[in-house]
Amino acid sequence: MMGDHFSEDSLRAVLGRRQFRFFEQVGSTQDLAREWATAEPNLPSGAVVVAEEQTAGRGRQGRQWISPPDSAIMCSIIFRPRIRPEQLPRLTMVGGLAVAETFAPMLPQGFTLKWPNDAMMNGKKLCGILSEATWVGDQLVAVVVGIGINIRTQFAGTDLEGAATSLETEMGRSVDRRDLLAALLARTDAWAGRVNETALINSWRGWLGTIGKQVRIYDPVDGQLVFTGIAQDVDSDGTLLVKLESGEVRRVIAADVGLAED
Missing domain, CATH: 2.30.30.100 (SH3 type barrels.)
Structure with a gap:
């Protein structure tokens, strides 16, 4: 639905007491979230940066992720995990599971996670996840998990035609991005609280379409x-x-x- 434009007020209505920062247009939500997490050491886990338009977003290995207004959910979530450095990929699992549990029930068959950080629908990319650690010296300050979900992005006639898809295309109906964002963040909260449990890896493994291929x-x-x-x-x-x-x-x-x- 095109009446789901993000704004400070509309996000406050669905995010409640969660700390967030909203921007109409940004280069990258990841950069802003990392700066925020570093500048405010007492900022709680679960704080999030949300943008309506992203002009210089990035995926894994520096790949570009650009999204026009009203077309996607683009957010970067700040976590303060107590984990060892080698466990940092578990925050990517948190993001992947949150995406899977939020969106897969809405879709026909064909949703999988692709190792290490993509959500796919019948072989087409629906969502990307990027986890980045922020350090001060040897102290882990935060892990920022960026999630970009194609909600109604149109790929016909672009280089990504046949390689990417959107939620509304696959569902055949419109959705409200604000409600979906709130549901997604609730799932990230739930799994972030279990980051040291074997249930995290076991559940994530169950969604992986990569295994056996x-x-x-x-x-x-x-x-x-x-x-x-x-x-x-x-x-x-x-x-x-x-x-x-x-x-x-x-x-x-x-x-x-x-x-x-x-």
Whole structure:
């Protein structure tokens, strides 16, 4: 529905006491959230930056994520987790599970999570998730989880036609982005409170469409193919375990690779 334009007042009505900052247009909600988290050490977990339009958003490995007004949900959520550095990917799991539990029940069959940070609908990208840690020296200040969901973005006639889709396209009806944002944040709160539980990884694994598929691993710098294999599983911190034809199992860390599913 096109009457769901974000504003300070409309967001306050659905977000209640949650601390948030709203901007009509930003370069990147991630940058603003990281600055906010650093400037206000007492800012609670769950505070969120929301934008109506994003002109310089980014995905994993610096990929661009631009969204016009009224077309998407673009938010960056601040968390203050007590976790070890190697557990940081668990915040990506929090975002992925929140997206899955909010949107999958609204959709026909075909929703999956793609390791490490995309939500897919029948092979087309519906949502991207980006987790970034903010440090002061060796002290973890916050983890900012950015979530960008295509709600009514139109991809026909663009380079992304056939590769990306939107919620309303898949549902065949209009939705209210404000209510969806509130529901999404409620799910991130719930899973962030369980970030140290095995239920988090087990639930996330259950949504992964990558497991069991032939995957190609690419060098993120030059795009060269490194190896191919079968995605067997993920470990407790989200590392992908890929079995090569030789029988060797390699551990694949999200920050180090590009991945394509066959």
